[in-house]
Amino acid sequence: MLGLKKLVLVDGNSIAYRAFFALPLLNNEKGVYTNAIYGFTTMVLKILEDEKPTHMLVAFDAGKTTFRHETYKEYKGKREKTPPELAEQLPVMRDLLKAFNIPLFEVENYEADDIIGTLSQKVANKDDYEVKIYTGDKDLLQLVTKNVLVSLTRKGITNVDTYDLSLVDEKYGITPMQIIDMKGLMGDSSDNIPGVPGVGEKTALKLLKQYESVEGVYHSIDEIAGKLKEKLQANHEQALMSKKLATIMLDAPVDLSLEDLILGDPHQETLTELFKELEFSSLLERIGSSDAVEQEEVEDLDVRVVSEVTEEMLESPAALVVEALDENYHQAEVIGLSIANKNGLYYLPTTVALESDLFKTWASDASKEKYIFNAKRAVVALGWQDVMLDGVIFDIQIASYLIDPSANSHEMADIAKRKKSLKVQSDEVIYGKGKKQHIPEQSNLSQHLGRKVAAIFDLKEELENELIDNSQQELFENLEMPLSVILGRMEMNGVSVDQEELKKMGESLVERLADMEKKIHHLAGTEFNINSPKQLGEVLFEKLNLPVIKKTKTGYSTSADVLEKLQDEHEMIPTILHYRQLGKLNSTYIEGLLKVIHKKTGKIHTIFNQAITQTGRLSSTEPNLQNIPIRLEEGRKIRHAFVPEKEKSFIFAADYSQIELRVLAHISQDENLKQAFINEMDVHKKTAMDVFGVEEDDVTDQMRRTAKAVNFGIVYGISDYGLSQNLGITRKEAKKFIDRYFQSYPGVKDYMESVVDEAREKGYVTTMLNRRRYLPELTSKNFNQRSFAERTAMNTPIQGSAADIIKKAMVDMAEALENENMTSKLLLQVHDELIFEVPEEELTQMKKLVPDVMEQAIKLDVPLLADVAYGETWYDAK
Incomplete structure (x- = not known):
């Protein structure tokens, strides 16, 4: 074969796992799970299209045990069992590879890594070959040479970072072969390689830059001081063993010649049938199938x-x-x-x-x-x-x-x-x-x-x-x-939008952000890019030595949940959190809204999506006006810019009070919850009385806030863990709250249990108006998926019925406005709220008409309640 040859080696198990967890659980009409197969197939197609290999092989692990287990029985011992939903997809992936005419291979007692290492070694020094390895496992970076590149999957499936010698050096400051030594020192939790306890990546790299290898570290152990020396000495044998476990074999018994890896033409008919059976219609064109809708000779109509x-x-x-x-x-x-x-x-x-x-x-x-x-x-x-x-x-x-x-x-x-x-x-x-x-x-x-x-x-x-x-x-x-x-x-x-008001808000936010940036730099004692997670992480955890909460593959995590846990550790943290909120307000909402004002009308024309959410709720896009963050006062002020189109008119808002809890009372038929609404009690205060065992006058604001979190948590099928995270309490305390809640409202508990049982039997749940949501995951063997489906079964009849009620109110209001020959207009729907533009002369009538219509939208065993307010802007209508 003339010219440069390209060999592509794929870590089959790694890509399959990545595909399974990157995509939601999908299945075809026959109920066969297909998400991992789909992701795996798109990666294979991308490799074929981008790399145009002359030679290719997909390597798989042959079994659970390998020669490494002889060295260390606990190797990969902490890995969870392969989810059955993934296991059943693996044979289909092999069938697809055979249909693609792509060689696949496995060897008893060895891993896919060893097959890839051995084959890449065969051509590593051949100038007429280029080797590209595709994997999600950083261990394979040890195989990088001048002719062997490693493409590591990043976010999703088909996004990769391709490592050559220079990128390995840039990322780690060591050679590819030293990756083995790094693993020997720091270990690898995913493979249960122990390494030296207490030695992380940063320390391992520092040692290797000075002493080159694990053996070099121990040869110069007397140069190392303090606790690090003690850790290294106490785990000498373990470090050497860990290095051995992390070393990919370059001479595994792989009985394949390069001729065996020549990529042939795909078996088009078989591949097409598989794609059709799996319902991968969008991929048919990419394999040049005559059955692709894009390619097929569709019938000409008259x-x-x-x-x-x-x-x-x-x-x-x-x-x-x-x-x-x-x-x-x-x-x-x-x-x-x-x-x-x-x-x-x-x-x-x-x-x-x-x-x-x-x-x-x-x-x-x-x-x-x-x-x-x-x-x-x-x-x-x-x-x-x-x-x-x-x-x-x-x-x-x-x-x-x-x-x-x-x-x-x-x-x-x-x-x-x-x-x-x-x-x-x-x-x-x-x-x-x-x-x-x-x-x-x-x-x-x-x-x-x-x-x-x-x-x-x-x-x-x-x-x-x-x-x-x-x-x-x-x-x-x-x-x-x-x-x-x-x-x-x-x-x-x-x-209608006041553009000048929006621009003023933007200018004000930019000034505030600049002031906050100076304050953060002053508190940090250095200037840095606050929007760079890497630079922020270095300032927080290296310069200021704050406790590390969580690490990611790319360094320290500086996500919102991490920073919230550090708020009491340094006075800079609350300012950073506020800085981020204001930055998002400016970019997403101020600048974002200005971009979508219609040139001809001067208005914002959001698009309501009626056929997207599985609960029946409407969503809003281009722009999303349902998500303007109103918990933050600066976010709430954005509503100042939303104004009536006509003079002497008002923005009029009406929203349902605690509609989901009222629906829960109706559906569950819990007498205590029903009576709370019928007697017009503060339902959160009532729950606080029951949960904390106190009289009404003894309920504190904090008790009521806790009870509110419990009330709405129950609606969403919250667990004790979820409630503990929301309230910042222990799981044990959260469980007590939930148990007491169910003691106070036994009908709610009976409903939660019966609705899941019924859904498991039928395969779906329904709202009060017969909207359905199918939940095949209720029978999943995967605990997380099954638990999510159970929570969804509890919540959908409540959330979906609330969505139906607000929709019914919209239909009834449109009819009422037409019957009354009024000029008031419905402008927006935001969750449980309706926003109107009302001329001054119709204001008195609307204050009576809107709540009357909304409260009669559907008959519940507890009263529906709609609160109304109006003002010169949306902000004022509160």
Whole structure:
């Protein structure tokens, strides 16, 4: 073989583990877990695409015991057993490698590292070979030479740092072979290599830079003083043994020649079938499969491209597609429309549709029934073109979301694929993405929109029947469908923003940050980059000698939870925490909000996501107006910039009081909790009385705060550990609080236990309005996943029912405003709060109407309570 040859060696077990823990637990329709397989496959594809190897091998560990266990029985002894969800995926990975025609190998009594070390040694000094090793294990850095590079996985799966001789030197200041000595001295907890207790990486590197090796350290032991000398002397044999354990074999019995590692062509048919079975449709194009949606010859449909709108094409019921290319469709233009009905498929160029009075009349006619995908987006896209959309009775996206909220995607192409409908290509395939995004020629565009609209028309009946079977038709028709139109109109309306006020806030924050920076530098006694975790860590833990709470692979952890634990250790820490909060406020919210103010309207038009969260809650993006941090006064002040659009109007806020606890009282039917709300007691004070065993007058503010944390913790299925972390108390104390809570509210305990049992039997939980959430992890053998599913089973009926109630209130308010012929507008929904713009003349009426409607949204066995407030800005409406 002429020219430079490239050998790629992959640490199979390491990459498989990394993939499993990097991705959420996924499974295909048959219930086969696929997350590790998917991550592993994307890494293999990236290697093939980026490296273009001539030779390749994936090495696996052959078993649990190796020759190293003869030296030290406890080698790797602390490793947890392979999760069964991962174990069942490993054989499929091997099948995939065989389909790729990539050699794989294992040797009894040896590890994958030894196979890789032996093979890399074979070509380490051959100038016509380049070797690249892929792993997540730093031990393999000892194999780096001028011709052997090691790519270490970083965050996720496919992000890697590639080490050559210079990078090893830059990171550690030692040679690759000295990695073995470093491990000998400091040990390796992941492999249970003991090393010298009390010697960490920093000390080990310092010793090696001076004495070169473990043997060199002991040869010069008399030059070392103090406790370090004592530690080294007491663990001489252990250090040598640890070095031996960390040494990768370079002459393992690997009966393979370089010819055996030549990379052949993949077995395309087998690979394609495996990808299809695993439902890796997004990867089919990358293997050049003719079955990829992106590559396949999709059926050409009889789509009539029209130059004039006629009654025939508008006959109802009809499916409608309104295509706006940009994700932020407030900024986008409609690029085309399509209609499907019993008469056929029609493609309407934008100008044909939007200049037709016949189309506009039909679009706004509520009696003309329309099926659609993402009605909200269509309402907004047409709204920006001054076309009103009404009469939408079925939304494919919302139906899919209600039927299975845990599905990975509710995009049109994915829904069609899941339902075995007409094949629809993904938008990314047709339009590209990023800088490559483009509008295709009309023949391709008309076919794409034709397939979409045909699939909508085809799927409507099937999805409708599934909703009926799930008892979700009322939820769909009376709540989610009308809500989609309401949300669309809220997005169109937007929220007025005082740009100058925002800019002033930003300038003020920048000045404060500069002052705080000077203060921090003064307290630290040195100047450094406060935003650099590395520099901050060095100042805190080396210069100031603060206790090290946690270390990461890259050094000292300076995360918020670490700094919070150090607040009493140095007066600089609270200032750093505040500095970070203000910095995020400025960059994320002040600067971020200024960037998304619409050029034409001067408003912010957030996008409400109706089909994302599994609890049914709405989320907000571009920008997220639900997450403005109001616990911090500086964050709360950002709401000063949100103002009424019209003069003599107010921002009017209404929020439910303790809605989740009221829902819990209703669902659990706990008499004590119900009576607390019925008698209008302070429920947190009532819980404090029960938990602490005191009379009402003896409840302190701290007791009430603790009781509040317990109340809301119970709603979220909190553990004694979680509560102890929230309150800064011991687990034993936290357990006592929880036990006393359940003694006071036995109905809540019965509910928590029964809902988990029922969910385990059915496979899902439901809200009061029959919203479902599937929880396959309830039967997982993995304790953490099973525990999470149990907490989710407890919480979802409560949180999901609260979400349903606020949505119902939005629908009822829209109807009430229309019936009363009022001009007040609903602007935002923020969790349990509704924000309106109200003209002065309607203020008195709204103060009565809003709480009346919200409190009657749904009938509970305890009263719903809505508090209202108003002011000249959102900040003042409190």
